Amino acid sequence: MNYEEHSKFMKEALKEADKAARMGEVPVGAVIVKDGTVIGRGFNKTETTSLATSHAEIEAISMASEHLGNWRLYGCSMYVTLEPCAMCAGAAVLSRIENLFYGAADPKFGGCESIFEIPTEARLNHRVNVVGGLMAEESSRKLRDFFRDLRNRKNIDNLKDEN
């Protein structure tokens, strides 16, 4: 696949991130692709579900596994807008995902390059090919906008409380 084709799938992941933002969740989205078809989608919904494991990648892996009727996602690529955390990087390895493309790096939680390098660890029984920085600017902008709006809303609430 060329850059344009990869971008097409990352745009699908960014649409998932928008769904999260509309629900007031930190905007992170993911899709899983096999043979050119999206077979799994997910977005972060940890607040809505009251569950710390409801990350976009975990949701997308669940949907893809259900679609295939198999926990082994051989030949599948995951596109996720933000560098997966340790949990999600571990889930990608366990699921035998072949390729992982992500947008922005995550210096605070990143499990693929920033803090840990889980998908490429030689001692594990499966390794995932990792490409970071795909449409990173679009992904970062969504996160920045989300947190700016959150701060603004908090400031307005504080002003209301003072009046």
Next chain:
Amino acid sequence: MNYEEHSKFMKEALKEADKAARMGEVPVGAVIVKDGTVIGRGFNKTETTSLATSHAEIEAISMASEHLGNWRLYGCSMYVTLEPCAMCAGAAVLSRIENLFYGAADPKFGGCESIFEIPTEARLNHRVNVVGGLMAEESSRKLRDFFRDLRNRKNIDNLKDEN
């Protein structure tokens, strides 16, 4: 808590592992305890659910979060029969679990000491206290017995095929 009290909860985790074995799943079990009460339980069921993320710890975290109505498992301890993998160690950090007690170390997948040291990583925003080796022999024995039985069954099947 003293050793006896910790062992009491690890025995509950071992009971969960037995449930997995009875379903033909690799026997790993976990419980989550708050204020001396078990509020979450789980056992490995990746084959049954066709989902690589159906590890004991993830199931136990889901149940505990549902019980508390909160993804933040403050003041909770997790007891798991085998050293958590990267995914589960990451989930423990994300869920703000306070203490993690595990049985046998897992040199192939372990995310707490064997391959990664995720729960105690200083750069993450939460750290989990980790104690490994609690009733490790009981946990290892269950795994050894399971894989021995699996091999025996395969050998019997092969003999049947030859006759």
